[in-house]
Structure formats: structure tokens, C-alpha cells
Amino acid sequence: MSIHAHRRTLELLDGEYASIHHGRSHDFDDLREYQPGDDVKDIDWKATARSHVPLIKRYIASRQHTLLLVVDAGRNMAAVSESGERKAELAILVAGVLGYLASRHGDRVALLAGDEERVLAVQEGGSEAHLERMLRQIDEAVSLDGPRSDLERVLALAVRRMRRRALVVVIADDVAYTHDLDVHLGRLQARHEVLWVSIGDADLMARGRDRRELVGVDSGQGLPAFLRRDRRLRRAFDEAAAERRARLEEGLRSLGIAAARVSDERGAIAALFRLLERHRRARR
Amino acid sequence: MLLWPWVLPVLAVVAVALVVVGLLLPRRRRDRGVAVAHVDRMTALGAFRGALVRYRLLVGGALALALGGALVAGVLASRPAGVHASQQDDYKRDIVLCLDVSGSMVDVDADILAVYQDIARELDGERIGMRIFDASSVMAFPLTSDYDYIAAQLGRYERALTGQLSPEEQFNYLAGTANGLGASLVGDGLASCVLDFADLEASERPRSIILATDNIVNGQQIFSLPQAGQLAIEHDVRVYAINPFDFGADQAANELRETVEGTGGAYFPLDFAQTVPGIVDRVNAIEAGYIETPPLVQVVDRPGILPLVVLLLVGGVCIAVWRARL
Numbered sequence: 152m153s154i155h156a157h158r159r160t161l162e163l164l165d166g167e168y169a170s171i172h173h174g175r176s177h178d179f180d181d182l183r184e185y186q187p188g189d190d191v192k193d194i195d196w197k198a199t200a201r202s203h204v205p206l207i208k209r210y211i212a213s214r215q216h217t218l219l220l221v222v223d224a225g226r227n228m229a230a231v232s233e234s235g236e237r238k239a240e241l242a243i244l245v246a247g248v249l250g251y252l253a254s255r256h257g258d259r260v261a262l263l264a265g266d267e268e269r270v271l272a273v274q275e276g277g278s279e280a281h282l283e284r285m286l287r288q289i290d291e292a293v294s295l296d297g298p299r300s301d302l303e304r305v306l307a308l309a310v311r312r313m314r315r316r317a318l319v320v321v322i323a324d325d326v327a328y329t330h331d332l333d334v335h336l337g338r339l340q341a342r343h344e345v346l347w348v349s350i351g352d353a354d355l356m357a358r359g360r361d362r363r364e365l366v367g368v369d370s371g372q373g374l375p376a377f378l379r380r381d382r383r384l385r386r387a388f389d390e391a392a393a394e395r396r397a398r399l400e401e402g403l404r405s406l407g408i409a410a411a412r413v414s415d416e417r418g419a420i421a422a423l424f425r426l427l428e429r430h431r432r433a434r435r
Numbered sequence: 436m437l438l439w440p441w442v443l444p445v446l447a448v449v450a451v452a453l454v455v456v457g458l459l460l461p462r463r464r465r466d467r468g469v470a471v472a473h474v475d476r477m478t479a480l481g482a483f484r485g486a487l488v489r490y491r492l493l494v495g496g497a498l499a500l501a502l503g504g505a506l507v508a509g510v511l512a513s514r515p516a517g518v519h520a521s522q523q524d525d526y527k528r529d530i531v532l533c534l535d536v537s538g539s540m541v542d543v544d545a546d547i548l549a550v551y552q553d554i555a556r557e558l559d560g561e562r563i564g565m566r567i568f569d570a571s572s573v574m575a576f577p578l579t580s581d582y583d584y585i586a587a588q589l590g591r592y593e594r595a596l597t598g599q600l601s602p603e604e605q606f607n608y609l610a611g612t613a614n615g616l617g618a619s620l621v622g623d624g625l626a627s628c629v630l631d632f633a634d635l636e637a638s639e640r641p642r643s644i645i646l647a648t649d650n651i652v653n654g655q656q657i658f659s660l661p662q663a664g665q666l667a668i669e670h671d672v673r674v675y676a677i678n679p680f681d682f683g684a685d686q687a688a689n690e691l692r693e694t695v696e697g698t699g700g701a702y703f704p705l706d707f708a709q710t711v712p713g714i715v716d717r718v719n720a721i722e723a724g725y726i727e728t729p730p731l732v733q734v735v736d737r738p739g740i741l742p743l744v745v746l747l748l749v750g751g752v753c754i755a756v757w758r759a760r761l
Contacts, residue, residue: 227472238472295470325473353471367474374474377490377760378483387482395476 154218154253154318154346155431182206217275217317218253218260219343220246220285221309224292225266225300226368227324233351234415239293241350242322243286244419249320249346250282252427258318263309264289267301270308299369302326306335310342319343325352325412327395328402340406346430347403348423351414354392356385409433438514438734446509450502490759497755504748507741517737520730527560528641528722529578533628533674535648536567536612537619541596543647543679546711548593551645554715555585562640564631565592567608568624570615570654574631617654621691624648625663629672642672643722645715646695649680650687664694673700675718681706 182198185205195208222228222242232238250260254277261275262285271292273285302323309319319339326332326349339345355365356379365374378384396412403410411426413419437443477483532551534544544567555563563585564578576588594600595608615623625646632642644667650660658666667674676695681688681704692702701721703714 230470230472300472325476327473327475352473352476353469355471355474355477364468365471365474366468367478368470368472370474372474372478373468374471374477375490375760377493377758378477378486380760381482381486381489384477384480384482384486387480388477391480392476 154216154249154256154258154427182208216253216258217315218250218258219275219309219313219317219319220250220260220262220264221305221319221321222246222262222264222289223266223300223302223305223323224264224269224271224289224297226293226295226297227300228293228350229295229297230368231353232414233353235353236416238324238350238352239290241413241416241419242293243289244416245322245348245350245413245423246289246320247282247286248420248423250285251279253318254279254282260285261313261317262288263305263312264292265301265305265308266298267304268298270305272312295368303329303331303335306332306339310335310338313339313343317343319345320348321345322348322350324350325392325396326399328399333402333406336403336406336408340408344430345406345408346426347408347410348426349396349399349410349412351412355379356388407433436516436518436734437510438516438736440513442513443509446505446512450505450509493755493759497752497759500748500751500755504745504752507748508745511738511741511745515737515739515741516734519733519735521733527562528643529562529632530564531578531628531631531642531644532563532565532575533624533644533646533648534565534567535569535619535621535624535646536596536609537569537649537651539649539651539680540647543677543705543711545593545596547645547647547677547715548589548596550712550715552586552589552593554719555582555589558582565589566624566628566631567592567612568620568627569609569612570618570620571612572624572627573611578631615654617652617656619648619651619653620656621646621648621650621652622656622658622660622663625660625674626658626666629663629667629670632670632672641722642670643700643718644672644674645718646674646676647679648676648691649678650676650691651680652687660690660694661697664697667698672698673722674698675700675714675721676702677705677711677714678702679705 182195183206185194185199185207189207193207195206198206198208228237228239228242230238232241246262253260257277259275259277260282262271262273264271269292271288273281273288276282302321306321313319321336321339336345336347353365355374364376366372367374400410409426409430411422411429413422532547534540534547536544551563558580560580562578562580565575565588566572567575575592576584579585591600591604591606592608594604595606600606625644628644628646652660664674674695676691678688678691688704695702701718703709703717705711705714
């Protein structure tokens, strides 16, 4: 299992890294048939001359990808997820799974987390300890007393800072798909391959037994339990929430960004695998 | 009138303290709510504003009801009271008509019966009995508050005395009055009338006798008139005498006057100035002085419908709070 990179010259396969580490010769394994879209300058003309088909060379240095985790570290992540867990836990789980997959694959993982005030940038590294450190930093950064979330700002930073081509995984929540978001994601996607993971926000009209008041983390506004019994409001909310998610999905799809929504810990792994599968199949 | 007016300010202080606590508590509780992100998902909805207004109305209504309930409960706790004056039934009097039916007295008796027939129609609680006497006495009817019966008996005797009995109700009203030696034995008659009062020892009802006689005694009495008067005094019976034949200072009239005035009653000669109805009015006026005991004045709690109001308000608060899911 790996995070697929669509650029043919940067093709990453499990077997390839295994061959590198085992120190086998490059002469055959490192050549691959030319496929439309590959850079012409990558063609190994000598090998092509020996063979019937055009073959392309692959550069080991290029095979190491960078996985950039863009994580919202603001107050929103300290809120409760759809399943009742702290959203940060799910975000860390997602970041951990994807980072682990990448580091096992030989890729390097970097982190860019932030909110409306802070920026938490961790340089890329390949070890599991490095990943572990990043995850801990996310956990420490996210708190209810922390600054508000500002995903657009973090994405703009990612556009500005990440010059090298990378796989970018944005870990956000059920944000509204705004124009700014569209612009930043478009820029990011132009240079990188972007994957999107939504951490499912709590259903504000949750039918659960919990009678407590809901408190919005960004404004401190309370939503008394009374509102959850209002049928008209419930219908309106369900419609609006579905529309909001549909707009986000639609926007991401139009940018060619594969997206998944993780709403609880149990379904997280399956959702991520579906995400990777969708990403692998996506047309560029 | 409030019995404990100091309760109101005390409760007001308690209510203010409760309101302050109630306003401060949610502020501390705010931290303990469920933290959620993106509340604008809900607050941006049009339906949210309506629901919030409904919620605020419910909470405000509950608060107003609670305050109203507290106010009414405070008024109730300070014990609204009223003065209750009660006239006890024990002071309804007993009257025995004690009529001398010797020939000379017949007309006066008929007048008295006519007057008491009218009075009996308006009575409530008083008891009337009747005894007639000549040489011996006969109870016409005992003390009773059955006013229809009283009126019927009085009418019957009145018609008998005036000779107007219809053929089918003929009876000899004099039957049993001639068993003694002599006639108009007033002392015996009055004594038996005094003993007519039921439960002499137990009852505290004012007792009076309307005695119609000329006190012309003819024969041997067991009780002399003064002795009968003494008996009446012993039993707290006031005797009112009506004498149609008062010729000034004759001895019989004087004896009668002294005797009845000794019992606390009064003596009325029947002459041109005084008619039987007038005399009875005066008797009633005098008696009223005895029966008008000071009414029992009690200060009683008069909550009125306030407990019901409190109940309704509290019920309203419960419903509003339940609706608001507080």
C-alpha cells in the first residue's frame, strides 16, 4: 500500500524500493516502457535502441517523495467529532496512518500545521521517530484555548513554502467551500498532488442522549439542547449540512483532489484506503 | 391584611439571591458544554433564528411565571387573613307561649296566636312551644322548630279560640284544662310552662315565656305565682306577662308585675296604648338584648384562590421548563 504518485517518472512501487535496499543492479528493473505523458528527456535511448520499445530511465533521487501533512491546528480541531471523539485524535490518526505509509515506503514526511496565529512547520524526515514527534506536536498544539482555526491561511502558507513537488495531504474538517479555499487549493494542486481528509464535525442536531448544551469553539455561542428538538430546524440543518458537504466534495472534485471524510476511529482506516484508491485511479 | 408581612421582604431577598445564582451558574457551566466546531452550520440557518426566539420566549416565560409564582407564594406565605365573626346557634332562643284560657282571656290569646303565627314564618333556629292552662295545664305542642307545624297549630288554636273551626277540624281546645280545683291557676300554669323547656340543665339557649293572664286566681294552687317566678329564675327563664285587665294598682296585677320583673322579663298591661303586636315587638326587642351576645371574632387565614394560582403558575413553569429542555 502506498500513496500513489501520478507522475510517471516518479512512479513508486513497493518492489522498487525493495530492489534498492537489496542493492540489485539497475539495468533492467529501472527501465520501464515509455507511456504517453512521460518526459521525453527521460528516455534511455541506448536501452531503447536495444529493445523494440522506447524505455525510460528512472532516477533514484527522484523516487523519494515528500509527503506534506497540512493540518489545521486551531481550536476547531479540539472540538468534538461526529462520533464524539476529539477531532484532533482523528486528525492525528489520519496523519499517522498516512505518514507511516509514506515513511515505510521510503518517502519523507513534513508537517505544516497552523491556525490564525501560529505556524508549526516541521522539516521533512524519513524516520518513524520523526513522524511520532510531529504527531505529538500536533497534539500539543491543538487545544480549546488555542487560537481559532484558519485553514485558508495555512494553505496559503503551504503554497508559499512548499516549492518542491510533493504529495500534500490536507487534514481539515467540514469547512465551507469558499472562494479563498478554492484559490489556495487550486494553486496547491497545480504544483503538488493534493489529497483531502475531512474530519467529520459533530452533528449539531445529534439525536443522542447527551442533553448538554453545545458550545461553538470559535464564538463561544451556546446552542441549547432545546434547539435539537425543533423538527423544522433539524430538517433545515440536515439539508444545509448535506449541501455544505456536497459543495465541498464538488469543489474538490472539480480541482481533481481526492477526498475522504473520516467521522470515527473505526472507519478511519477503511476511509483512508478508499481515499488512496480513489487517488490512484484519478485522472490527471 | 397580612399576618406575617415580614415574610414578603425575606422572600424577596431569597428570590433575588436565587436569580443571581441562576444567572451566574450558566456562566460557569459554559465550559462544560460539548465543544463543537462550525456552529455557523446552524446559526446561519433561517430556522435557527425562529427556534432561538421560541427558546428565549419559553425561558423568558418560565422566568416570568416563576417570578409571578414566587410573588404569589410570598403573599401567600405572609398569610393573608380576614376577620371572621360568627354568631353561634346556641343563642337562638326558645319561646313558650303560656296562655290562660279562662273565658276572660280568649280574645287576648287569639291575638297572641295571630301575632306568633306571623312571627313563626320568619323564624330561623328559634323554637316555639305552647301550653294552655286553666285549672290544669295542657301542652298544646312542645318546643319545636318545625315552623309549618307551629303555624298550623297556632292557627288551629286561634280558630278554636275565636270559634272559627271548620266542621272537620272541630276539637275541644279546653279538654284537660279543668282537672284541678278552681280556675286560672296561674302559678301552676307558669310552673309547668317553665318545666316545658327541654334539657334545662344542658341547653344554654335563652329561654322566655309569653304569659297571657289576668292573674285572677280562683282555687287552690300547688305553686303560687311568686313560687313559679322563683322556679323561672332558677332556670334562667324570663317571663313576659300580658295582662288585658290591668285596672291600675290592683293586687293581682301588682303581684304579676313583680313576679315577671323579678325573672328579668317585663309586664305589659293591655290597654288602649298597647296592642298585642306592639307588645310582642317590644318583647322581641328586649330579648334581642339577651341573645345578641358579642359575636365570636376570629382572625382566619383567607388564602382565597392564591394557592390555586400558585399551583397553576408552578405547573406553567414546569411545562415551560420541560418544553425548553432546561
